[in-house]
Amino acid sequence: MSADPTGTGPMSTEPMSAQPTSAGPTSAQPPDAGPNSAGTAPPLLEVRDLHVTYRSGDRTVPAVRGVGFTLAAGDTLGVAGESGCGKSTMALSLMRLHGGRAEVTGEVLFKGENLLTTGWSRLRAVRWAGASVVFQGAMSALNPVRTVADQIAEPIVLHDKVSTKAAEKRVAQLLDSVGIPAQRMRAHPHEFSGGQRQRVMIAMALACRPDLIIADEPTTALDVMVQAQILELLGDLVKDAGIAVMMITHDLSLLAHTCDRLAVMYAGRIVELGPSRQVLEDPRHPYTTALSRAFPTIGDPASRRAPQGLAGDPPRPSDVSDDGCAFAPRCARVHDGCRTEKMLLWPAGPDRESACLLARPERGGGAL
Numbered sequence: 001m002s003a004d005p006t007g008t009g010p011m012s013t014e015p016m017s018a019q020p021t022s023a024g025p026t027s028a029q030p031p032d033a034g035p036n037s038a039g040t041a042p043p044l045l046e047v048r049d050l051h052v053t054y055r056s057g058d059r060t061v062p063a064v065r066g067v068g069f070t071l072a073a074g075d076t077l078g079v080a081g082e083s084g085c086g087k088s089t090m091a092l093s094l095m096r097l098h099g100g101r102a103e104v105t106g107e108v109l110f111k112g113e114n115l116l117t118t119g120w121s122r123l124r125a126v127r128w129a130g131a132s133v134v135f136q137g138a139m140s141a142l143n144p145v146r147t148v149a150d151q152i153a154e155p156i157v158l159h160d161k162v163s164t165k166a167a168e169k170r171v172a173q174l175l176d177s178v179g180i181p182a183q184r185m186r187a188h189p190h191e192f193s194g195g196q197r198q199r200v201m202i203a204m205a206l207a208c209r210p211d212l213i214i215a216d217e218p219t220t221a222l223d224v225m226v227q228a229q230i231l232e233l234l235g236d237l238v239k240d241a242g243i244a245v246m247m248i249t250h251d252l253s254l255l256a257h258t259c260d261r262l263a264v265m266y267a268g269r270i271v272e273l274g275p276s277r278q279v280l281e282d283p284r285h286p287y288t289t290a291l292s293r294a295f296p297t298i299g300d301p302a303s304r305r306a307p308q309g310l311a312g313d314p315p316r317p318s319d320v321s322d323d324g325c326a327f328a329p330r331c332a333r334v335h336d337g338c339r340t341e342k343m344l345l346w347p348a349g350p351d352r353e354s355a356c357l358l359a360r361p362e363r364g365g366g367a368l
């Protein structure tokens with residue numbers, strides 16, 4: 001892991017932390033927010049041609065390979081895909097929170113401001129009050145020796161410039177909103193169950209009223225019923241507050257219940273993007289079809305008994321070529337063009353995009 005004290009270049013990363021530093025946020029207003037030259041407000045988040053390549057010694061790992069999408073205010077986007085496809089790297093690199101030494105190129109425009117090139121102090125302000133992150137594994141993200149009240153209040157005091165007493169009043173409201181009695185605010189993280197700790201993390205993420213929450217596997221390691229409850233809670237809270245969410249998990253069916261749109265990733269790229277229900281019920285990429293069959297569906301006991309495993313393994317990032325489809329070796333619908341043509345995310349129906357040749361309108365598009 002490396003830190004770039006200047007924070008000026010996209011080649012840099014900072015020690016991983018969702019906590020405010022004592023330098024703390026000052027303002028989340030981007031210097032250049034507001035209408036663009038065309039007179040229209042930019043989308044909340046616009047990601048253009050994002051590449052993230054980890055480097056350690058002479059080893060390079062191209063974990064994210066040309067990702068682009070937009071997210072409007074209040075939108076919920078689920079990101080799914082098998083382990084190692086680059087979901088966490090993609091999501092965390094938006095805030096320059098990915099671990100390790102990595103080269104990051106492309107643009108991450110948050111309200112029109114490129115977060116890949118902005119300075120560290122400005123970025124810290126954005127991380128709390130603009131876009132906050134819920135990491136997987138609350139126990140490692142929370143400080144074990146401080147009470148949850150202290151940890152949730154800190155960014156409120158720093159950002160909202162209010163007294164500790166006023167901040168604690170908000171802490172009580174936040175804990176209440178995530179289903180934890182306010183009387184427990186003086187407890188330490190180890191005094192809560194895994195599900196309650198994850199609720200505390202959600203309360204922390206909401207503390208400074210962000211416009212966007214990035215949730216990286218927020219319910220990993222919790223049992224399936226608690227996962228569903230927490231995702232539902234997060235979904236309700238953000239809808240009520242008009243907060244946009246990017247939620248990462250490998251489980252498509254969990255995402256479909258909480259997110260308006262789904263992005264399916266494979267080998268560092270988005271291979272399908274569209275409204276959640278449509279993506280699941282009428283996939284436009286054979287990988288989405290295979291992935292959705294591999295996971296049991298909440299509320300469908302039959303699928304829990306008989307999920308169909310995905311044959312073969314995903315490729316190692318260093319083995320993926322820019323020519324041809326990375327899924328071709330595992331694809332039931334593979335044909336010659338799949339091994340040679342360059343795959344892009346093509347329109348595949350209204351509000352749908354797919355990186356499969358078969359979904360291209362000139363090939364007939366439609367379900368795969």
Ligand SMILES: Nc1ncnc2c1ncn2[C@@H]1O[C@H](COP(=O)(O)OP(=O)(O)OP(=O)(O)O)[C@@H](O)[C@H]1O
Pocket residue numbers: 054055056061063081082083084085086087088089090099100101250317
């Ligand atoms: N710090 C790092 N240094 C080098 N390679 C890394 C680092 N972090 C991740 N990778 C590699 O980058 C690729 C993408 O990893 P990433 O964690 O983003 O995938 P993921 O889809 O989120 O997986 P999971 O669901 O298991 O969390 C993998 O090949 C992984 O081994």
